[in-house]
Every structure is written in structure tokens, then in C-alpha cells.
Amino acid sequence: xxxxxxxxxxxxxxxxxxxxxLQEVRQTIFGMD
Amino acid sequence: xxxxxxxxxxxxxxxVSLNDGYADIVLASQNAVTVERIREAIRRNGFTPREARVxxxxxxxRRGEQLLLEVAGSGTAFLLAGSPEALERLAHAAxxxxxxxxxxxxxxxxxxxxxxxxxVADGPGAELLEQRTAGVGTLxxxxxxx
Numbered sequence: 001x002x003x004x005x006x007x008x009x010x011x012x013x014x015x016x017x018x019x020x021x022l023q024e025v026r027q028t029i030f031g032m033d
Numbered sequence: 034x035x036x037x038x039x040x041x042x043x044x045x046x047x048x049v050s051l052n053d054g055y056a057d058i059v060l061a062s063q064n065a066v067t068v069e070r071i072r073e074a075i076r077r078n079g080f081t082p083r084e085a086r087v088x089x090x091x092x093x094x095r096r097g098e099q100l101l102l103e104v105a106g107s108g109t110a111f112l113l114a115g116s117p118e119a120l121e122r123l124a125h126a127a128x129x130x131x132x133x134x135x136x137x138x139x140x141x142x143x144x145x146x147x148x149x150x151x152x153v154a155d156g157p158g159a160e161l162l163e164q165r166t167a168g169v170g171t172l173x174x175x176x177x178x179x
Contacts, residue, residue, distance in 0.1 A: 021043075021090060021106030022066050023133070025058040028083040029034075029049075029075055 034078040041066055041074060065107045068138050068149055076143065083140045089151070090133045093126045100124060102134065102151060111138070115153035123153065 035049045038056065043064025048057045056075070060066050072082040089111070091104040100113040100123055113123060115136070126132050135154040 021064050021104055022060050022068065022087060023090060024060065024088040025056075025068065025071060025085050026087075027056045027058060027068075027071060027075065027085040029051075029054055029056055030081040030083050031054075 034075055034080055037074045037078050038071055041070060063106065067104075067107045067109050069141065072141065085138045086135070087138055087151070088133065088135050090131060092129050093123050093132055094129075095124070095127050100127065101148065102132070110148050111136075111151035112148040113153060114150050119153045 035047045035056070038044060038047045038058060043061050043066040045059045045061045046057075047059075050056075058071060068085055068087065071085075075082045089102065089104060091102045091111075093113070094101050094103055094110075100120060101110040102113055103110045113120065115123075123132070123134075134151070136151045137154070138149050138151055141149055
């Protein structure tokens with residue numbers, strides 16, 4: 001399990017070495033005002 | 034609302050579920066989008082944004098007793114919160130190492146100039162991992178986002 005997760009982290013780095021920003025957001029929203 | 038958020042520069046896709054009460058937003062690889070800009074677009078369309086779960090990359094810096102995650106793309110920073118263990122690990126990354134974190138941003142007050150709080154995901158199954166390669170440290174979370 002640990003080995004798999006480390007692989008994921010490295011893959012993320014390789015794909016975007018300079019990423020420094022918001023990537024994904026799940027924003028909860030509440031009805032109409 | 035979906036269209037309004039989609040129009041923000043740097044937003045790749047938006048999926049809104051009114052039944053479940055959330056919007057899933059995926060950002061482009063280079064963007065300057067902030068949580069507040071997304072929330073403003075949602076407010077303008079008559080909805081109230083509550084807490085958000087985010088995946089965000091940046092660098093950890095110390096400000097006195099506090100840890101901040103500086104997000105270079107948008108020029109903003111999150112004030113980091115979480116378990117002592119999670120914060121201790123992040124403290125080791127302070128000083129410029131890039132990190133990618135999953136966390137929760139609580140509902141914010143409209144117009145507030147305070148840094149948004151980012152509560153780092155922790156608890157069972159959310160162990161933070163650290164990998165160092167050629168002097169570059171990376172922290173990521175096992176905690177799934179979506």
C-alpha cells in the first residue's frame with residue numbers, strides 16, 4: 001500500500017513539476033438566498 | 034451558476050449537483066483561481082457557498098507560530114490547521130518544498146481579508162507521506178478527495 005501511494009506522488013510531480021495552485025474543489029452550496 | 038464558475042479563467046470543468054448540494058470544479062494545470070473567486074461567482078448566482086474540500090499545491094512557510102501554504106499561482110495563502118501530527122509533518126516541509134494537500138476550507142465571511150483556513154485532512158487513512166528526491170520534498174495525503 002505504501003509503495004503504491006509513493007508512486008502516485010511521484011507521478012504527480014513528474015506530470016506537473018511546477019504546480020503551485022488550486023487543483024480541485026468540491027464546493028458545498030446551499031439553496032437559493 | 035455552472036456557467037458563471039466555468040467562465041472563471043483557469044477553470045477546466047464544473048459539475049453541479051443541486052440535489053446533493055455541491056459543485057465539483059477542476060482547475061487547469063496553470064491557473065490563478067482562488068476559493069474566494071469561486072465562492073463569489075456562486076454568491077452572485079444566488080447560492081450560499083459553505084465549506085469546500087480542496088486539493089491544492091503550494092509551499093509551506095512559517096509565520097511565527099503559524100504555518101501557511103502559499104499558493105504561487107494565485108498569490109494567496111491558506112492558514113494551515115489540523116492534527117498536531119499532520120502539522121508537525123508539514124512543518125518539516127517549510128522552507129520552499131512543494132507540497133500537495135487535501136483539506137477542508139470552512140465557510141468564509143464575505144469580504145474578509147483574513148487568510149482562508151485549510152484544515153488538512155487527517156484521521157484514519159489520511160497518513161501523510163513524505164518523499165524526498167534530489168532535495169525536493171513532497172507531501173501528499175492518502176485521504177481521497179472525490
